Amino acid sequence: MSQMLQIYDQLREMILSLDLGPGERMTERWLEARFQGSRTPVRAALARLEGEGLVQREGRAWIVAPIDLRELEALEEFREPLEAMAVRLACARAGEADVAAIEAMLDACQPGVKREEWHRVGTDFHVEIARLSGNPFLVRAIEGVMALLSRARWLEVWTEPSREQAWAEHRRILALIRQKRAEEAAAEAVRHVRDTRDRLLRSLNEDRRGLRARGFAVVGAGAGAGAR
Amino acid sequence: MSQMLQIYDQLREMILSLDLGPGERMTERWLEARFQGSRTPVRAALARLEGEGLVQREGRAWIVAPIDLRELEALEEFREPLEAMAVRLACARAGEADVAAIEAMLDACQPGVKREEWHRVGTDFHVEIARLSGNPFLVRAIEGVMALLSRARWLEVWTEPSREQAWAEHRRILALIRQKRAEEAAAEAVRHVRDTRDRLLRSLNEDRRGLRARGFAVVGAGAGAGAR
DNA sequence: ATTGGGAAATTGGGATACCAATATGGAATA
DNA sequence: TATTCCATATTGGTATCCCAATTTCCCAAT
Numbered sequence: 001m002s003q004m005l006q007i008y009d010q011l012r013e014m015i016l017s018l019d020l021g022p023g024e025r026m027t028e029r030w031l032e033a034r035f036q037g038s039r040t041p042v043r044a045a046l047a048r049l050e051g052e053g054l055v056q057r058e059g060r061a062w063i064v065a066p067i068d069l070r071e072l073e074a075l076e077e078f079r080e081p082l083e084a085m086a087v088r089l090a091c092a093r094a095g096e097a098d099v100a101a102i103e104a105m106l107d108a109c110q111p112g113v114k115r116e117e118w119h120r121v122g123t124d125f126h127v128e129i130a131r132l133s134g135n136p137f138l139v140r141a142i143e144g145v146m147a148l149l150s151r152a153r154w155l156e157v158w159t160e161p162s163r164e165q166a167w168a169e170h171r172r173i174l175a176l177i178r179q180k181r182a183e184e185a186a187a188e189a190v191r192h193v194r195d196t197r198d199r200l201l202r203s204l205n206e207d208r209r210g211l212r213a214r215g216f217a218v219v220g221a222g223a224g225a226g227a228r
Numbered sequence: 229m230s231q232m233l234q235i236y237d238q239l240r241e242m243i244l245s246l247d248l249g250p251g252e253r254m255t256e257r258w259l260e261a262r263f264q265g266s267r268t269p270v271r272a273a274l275a276r277l278e279g280e281g282l283v284q285r286e287g288r289a290w291i292v293a294p295i296d297l298r299e300l301e302a303l304e305e306f307r308e309p310l311e312a313m314a315v316r317l318a319c320a321r322a323g324e325a326d327v328a329a330i331e332a333m334l335d336a337c338q339p340g341v342k343r344e345e346w347h348r349v350g351t352d353f354h355v356e357i358a359r360l361s362g363n364p365f366l367v368r369a370i371e372g373v374m375a376l377l378s379r380a381r382w383l384e385v386w387t388e389p390s391r392e393q394a395w396a397e398h399r400r401i402l403a404l405i406r407q408k409r410a411e412e413a414a415a416e417a418v419r420h421v422r423d424t425r426d427r428l429l430r431s432l433n434e435d436r437r438g439l440r441a442r443g444f445a446v447v448g449a450g451a452g453a454g455a456r
Numbered sequence: 457a458t459t460g461g462g463a464a465a466t467t468g469g470g471a472t473a474c475c476a477a478t479a480t481g482g483a484a485t486a
Numbered sequence: 487t488a489t490t491c492c493a494t495a496t497t498g499g500t501a502t503c504c505c506a507a508t509t510t511c512c513c514a515a516t
Binding site: 268 | 469470471472477478
């Protein structure tokens with residue numbers, strides 16, 4: 001695999017795992033040393049991550065994209081019609097085997113399974129549904145959205161009942177797809193996105209102070225902006 | 229402005245204007261000479277265009293993205309819920325002044341106005357509606373979609389009545405936004421996208437032979453794939 | 457302790473150098 | 487004439503190099 005892709009994957013992982021904090025500054029030369037490649041592949045990787053919105057420019061410098069509550073709100077709003085459409089198309093195009101595979105994914109998450117796994121499956125569920133739609137643009141868009149939501153989902157406080165509710169909604173969506181009840185499935189997907197948004201934003205808003213204390217740049221909605 | 233952005237803009241324009249044909253091969257060194265910059269900014273520009281889907285890799289080489297009829301179909305499908313959502317949100321958030329500005333744009337297109345202008349306004353209409361939604365992700369997504377549709381729209385045979393129909397639909401959508409009749413506006417947007425898709429795909433399918441003869445790589449739907 | 461100013465170090469943007477891999481062209485051969 | 491095969495040119499990927507623009511940091515003046 002090309003060095004550029006290796007660096008891209010590693011850096012992306014560091015960002016998504018909060019190994020690099022939101023708002024943190026990076027220099028190309030630091031990355032060059034960190035990943036032992038020259039600046040050329042480093043810059044290519046940065047360019048790609050910038051396109052995904054995981055990295056931004058601050059003047060001439062590079063920063064890990066801060067977590068912006070207003071942006072998260074816009075993302076969930078953007079997601080809503082995508083998820084609805086994905087589910088609608090999945091009803092028309094998915095086979096029983098496809099649905100069963102996703103169901104197995106959900107089933108694998110039981111109390112006791114570790115946090116990372118819940119997090120991954122909670123993301124993949126939506127991507128896999130999008131795949132059932134057969135529309136590559138829908139897949140790409142939902143992948144992008146989930147990546148941008150991912151870090152916030154780590155920071156969210158996951159209570160037992162809220163996790164339970166999310167999974168119940170996932171199951172309900174899947175069941176409706178299986179029965180090919182497209183409009184009900186779409187409506188359920190919209191409900192799920194809205195619930196998710198409410199939980200996420202409420203949690204982050206309440207804990208904003210704590211997040212800042214942990215050194216994360218968290219901006220937007222409610223209090224003053226104060227970019228980094 | 230940085231050289232990278234200059235090269236990006238110029239190359240993008242060459243692609244969108246069909247100055248570089250779909251499927252055409254480019255070497256980095258040719259671009260370097262063509263735009264008199266070194267490979268560094270050329271490669272950065274290519275990376276960005278690749279992210280937008282206007283440029284692709286073919287093995288190790290770069291090619292202008294071919295026009296893929298199946299992809300266009302998927303794009304219109306993807307667009308549909310975006311446009312509907314944009315229109316719905318515009319109803320909730322747009323002011324009369326915003327609507328009037330877009331109306332003026334439409335009015336500027338009269339018989340006799342040149343093709344480029346119709347083409348541009350036909351694109352900008354959708355982007356501007358998305359802007360009224362206030363959601364930057366919706367704007368970016370629709371910009372991206374319209375860019376990918378743009379070349380096909382040049383190739384489409386625009387008959388007088390079809391152009392008339394498109395503008396009538398634009399006006400109807402705008403009127404419903406003005407009256408804040410969100411659901412009717414969304415339904416009209418969906419209808420418009422579907423009409424557009426039908427016109428576009430019918431036209432291109434009928435003329436596929438002619439397009440190939442003009443040296444364009446046109447793939448997908450109906451006949452054999454035959455990548456490039 | 458605070459502030460101002462300026463030299464020095466560092467940074468990102470661009471140009472160039474180098475390399476392995478691939479593509480090309482043409483001569484030798486059938 | 488058609489085909490094989492190898493020398494050569496070209497290509498994209500990477501590493502460096504150079505430069506102008508910032509940023510950093512130290513020290514003198516307040």
